[in-house]
Amino acid sequence: MQRIDSPSRVWSHYAGLVILAIICLTPIWVMISTSFKNEVLIFDAKPVWFFFFPTMENYDYILTRGKFDRYFINSVIVATISTFLTLFLGGLCAYALARLEFKGRRFVANATLLVRMVPPAVLAVPAFAMVVTLSLNADLAVLIFFYTALNLPFAIWLLFGFYKQIPVELEEAAVVDGASPLQVFFKVLFPMMKSGYAVAGIFTFRIAWNEFILALLLTGRKTRTLPVGAAGFITDTGVEWGRIMAMGTLIVIPPLLFTFFAARQIISGLTAGSVKG
Amino acid sequence: MAEETDIAVPKPRPGGRTLTPYFFVLPAAIVMIAGLMYPVADAFYLSFFDWKIGTKFAKADNVGFDNYIRLLSDPDVRESIWVTFRFGFWTILIEMVIGVSLALLLEKPIRGASIFRTIFILPLMVSPVVVGLIWRYLFDARVGWINYYLGFIGIEPQVWLGDAELAFFAIVFTDIWQWTPFIFIIVIAGLQALPSEVLEASRIDGANWWQQIFLVKLPMIRSILLIALLMRLIDVFRAMEVMYILTGGGPGRATELLSLHIYNRAFDAQLLGYASAISVLLILIVFILSLGILVVGNPMKDKSDI
Structure with missing residues (x-):
C-alpha cells in the first residue's frame, strides 16, 4: 500500500508529533505547576518547570x-x-x-x-x-x-x-x-x-x-x-x-x-x- | 463508508401515519423554540427600544429605527466588526495552513497515534475561561513566561495585553493554540478515509508527492476543508469568553470581537436596546454563514454528496 519507510522518516514523523504534543501540553502544565507554587516562586518571574517544592496552600485556600x-x-x-x-x-x-x-x-x-x-x-x-x-x-x-x-x-x-x-x-x-x-x-x-x-x-x-x-x-x-x-x-x-x-x-x-x-x-x-x- | 443513497424513511408501517412522530419531536422543539428562537425574535423586538438596565421595560421608549441608524454610523461598532474580521482572517488562515500541512505530513497511521490524538484534543476540552486565565498569566508583563523567554533572544519585556497591536497578537496566538489541533484532527480523519485505490492509481500514473497532494488529496477532501472553514468562521462570531478573560476587549476596543462588543454594550454601557440592534446584525452575519454550511454539508439531507 504505502511505500516502505526509512527509519529516519519514521523518526521525523514522531518528532513532529512530539513537538506538537509539547505545544499542546505546555500551557496546561504551566497551569498545573503554578497551582502548586507559592507566591514567592510565582513572582520571581523566572519560570520553573519541574523542580520546585510543591505547596498545597493555594488549594487549601480555595477549598476552605x-x-x-x-x-x-x-x-x-x-x-x-x-x-x-x-x-x-x-x-x-x-x-x-x-x-x-x-x-x-x-x-x-x-x-x-x-x-x-x-x-x-x-x-x-x-x-x-x-x-x-x-x-x-x-x-x-x-x-x-x-x-x-x-x-x-x-x-x-x-x-x-x-x-x-x-x-x-x-x-x-x-x-x-x-x-x-x-x-x-x-x-x-x-x-x-x-x-x-x-x-x-x-x-x-x-x-x-x-x-x-x-x-x-x-x-x-x-x-x-x-x-x-x-x-x-x-x-x-x-x-x-x-x-x-x-x-x-x-x-x-x-x-x-x-x-x-x-x-x-x-x-x-x-x-x-x-x-x- | 456506508453508501446512503436514500436515507429518507424506511417504509411506511402501521401506525406511521399517526401523531406519534410529533410526540417525539415536540418536547425538543419547544425547548429550542423557547430557548433559541424566541430570544432571537426578542432581540429583534428589543432593538426598537431605548432600554437601560435598572429601569422597567414598560418605561422604555420605542425609538423605531433609531438604534439601527445609530449603528450604521457608530465608529465603535465598525471597529469591532473590523477587529472580528481581522481576527477571523489571521486565525483561520494560520490554523488552516498549519493544521492542513501537518495533517498531510503526519497522516500515515503509526503506532501510538491514538495517544497523540488524545493530547491534541486537550486544548479543545479546556474551559475557555481557563484558557483565558492561563494565557493571561503567560502574557503577563511582570510574571509572564513569554517575556522571560523572549529575553533570551534579546527582546525587551513587552506589556502584551496593554498595547493594541500586541494584545491583538495575543488573542490570535491563543486561538491558534486552541483550534489548530481541531483542524488537524478533522483533516487527518478525512485523509484517512480516502479510498486507497485512488491514491494507488495516481501513484502508478506517476504522480509525485506534490501532485498527489494538490491534484488528488486536497481536491478529494475539499468539502471537509470548506466545512471546517465555515465552522471556524462562525466560531469567530461566537467567540468572546477567552477575550473577556484575557483582555476584556481592550486596550480600547483592540480585541473586542463582535460578540464581546454586544456584551459590553449591554452590560457595561447598559444599553440593552442598542446592544440588541447589534445582536440582530450579528445574527444576520451568522445566518448567512450557516446557510453556507447547510448547502455544503447538511448531514440530514437525503443524498450524501461524498
Whole structure:
C-alpha cells in the first residue's frame, strides 16, 4: 500500500508529533505547576518547570476559604441535569427525524441546523430580559433551560447520524413482532445507541460545565458556577495567580478525564459534522 | 463508508401515519423554540427600544429605527466588526495552513497515534475561561513566561495585553493554540478515509508527492476543508469568553470581537436596546454563514454528496 519507510522518516514523523504534543501540553502544565507554587516562586518571574517544592496552600485556600464547594455543587447540578435533558429530548427528536415519516420533518431538520449557530452573545440580552420580567433571579433552573436549548441542536444532529447507522431491519422485525414505537425506541434502539449517547453526552456536558457568559449574567451569589467563581479571582485586588491556577486545575479535571477515557468518542464527535463514513 | 443513497424513511408501517412522530419531536422543539428562537425574535423586538438596565421595560421608549441608524454610523461598532474580521482572517488562515500541512505530513497511521490524538484534543476540552486565565498569566508583563523567554533572544519585556497591536497578537496566538489541533484532527480523519485505490492509481500514473497532494488529496477532501472553514468562521462570531478573560476587549476596543462588543454594550454601557440592534446584525452575519454550511454539508439531507 504505502511505500516502505526509512527509519529516519519514521523518526521525523514522531518528532513532529512530539513537538506538537509539547505545544499542546505546555500551557496546561504551566497551569498545573503554578497551582502548586507559592507566591514567592510565582513572582520571581523566572519560570520553573519541574523542580520546585510543591505547596498545597493555594488549594487549601480555595477549598476552605472560598466558596468552592458551592460553585462545584452548582456546576455539577447544572451540567448533569442539562446533559440528561438534552440527551433525552434530543434522542427522541433525532429518532423521529431519522426513522419516522411526518409532515414537516425536513423543516424541523433544517431549522435545527440553523438554530445551532445562534451565538450565545445574542441570547445574553433576551435571557436577561426574560429573567428580569419573570423575576426568576439567580435560579439554576434558568441556566439549565438555556444550556439544554443551546446543546439540543448539536445533540440531535449527532444522534441523528448514529440512528442512521443502525439497520432498519432490526426495527422492522420488532414491529412485526408487535412492538409499539416506544418499545422499539427503548428496547431495540437504545441499547445500540450507547456510544452515540456517550459522544453527545460528553459534548453537552463540556459546554454546560465550561460555559461562562450566560452563567455570569444569570447567576447570583449563591448560584455561581465554577467558571464564574474562577473569573472572580481576577477583579479583586490584583490577580492571585496561584489560587486562580488551582481553581483552573480543578475546573479542567472532569473534561480532562473525559479526554483520556473517551478520546475516540470525542474525535468521532468532532468529525461528525464534516467527515462521513 | 456506508453508501446512503436514500436515507429518507424506511417504509411506511402501521401506525406511521399517526401523531406519534410529533410526540417525539415536540418536547425538543419547544425547548429550542423557547430557548433559541424566541430570544432571537426578542432581540429583534428589543432593538426598537431605548432600554437601560435598572429601569422597567414598560418605561422604555420605542425609538423605531433609531438604534439601527445609530449603528450604521457608530465608529465603535465598525471597529469591532473590523477587529472580528481581522481576527477571523489571521486565525483561520494560520490554523488552516498549519493544521492542513501537518495533517498531510503526519497522516500515515503509526503506532501510538491514538495517544497523540488524545493530547491534541486537550486544548479543545479546556474551559475557555481557563484558557483565558492561563494565557493571561503567560502574557503577563511582570510574571509572564513569554517575556522571560523572549529575553533570551534579546527582546525587551513587552506589556502584551496593554498595547493594541500586541494584545491583538495575543488573542490570535491563543486561538491558534486552541483550534489548530481541531483542524488537524478533522483533516487527518478525512485523509484517512480516502479510498486507497485512488491514491494507488495516481501513484502508478506517476504522480509525485506534490501532485498527489494538490491534484488528488486536497481536491478529494475539499468539502471537509470548506466545512471546517465555515465552522471556524462562525466560531469567530461566537467567540468572546477567552477575550473577556484575557483582555476584556481592550486596550480600547483592540480585541473586542463582535460578540464581546454586544456584551459590553449591554452590560457595561447598559444599553440593552442598542446592544440588541447589534445582536440582530450579528445574527444576520451568522445566518448567512450557516446557510453556507447547510448547502455544503447538511448531514440530514437525503443524498450524501461524498
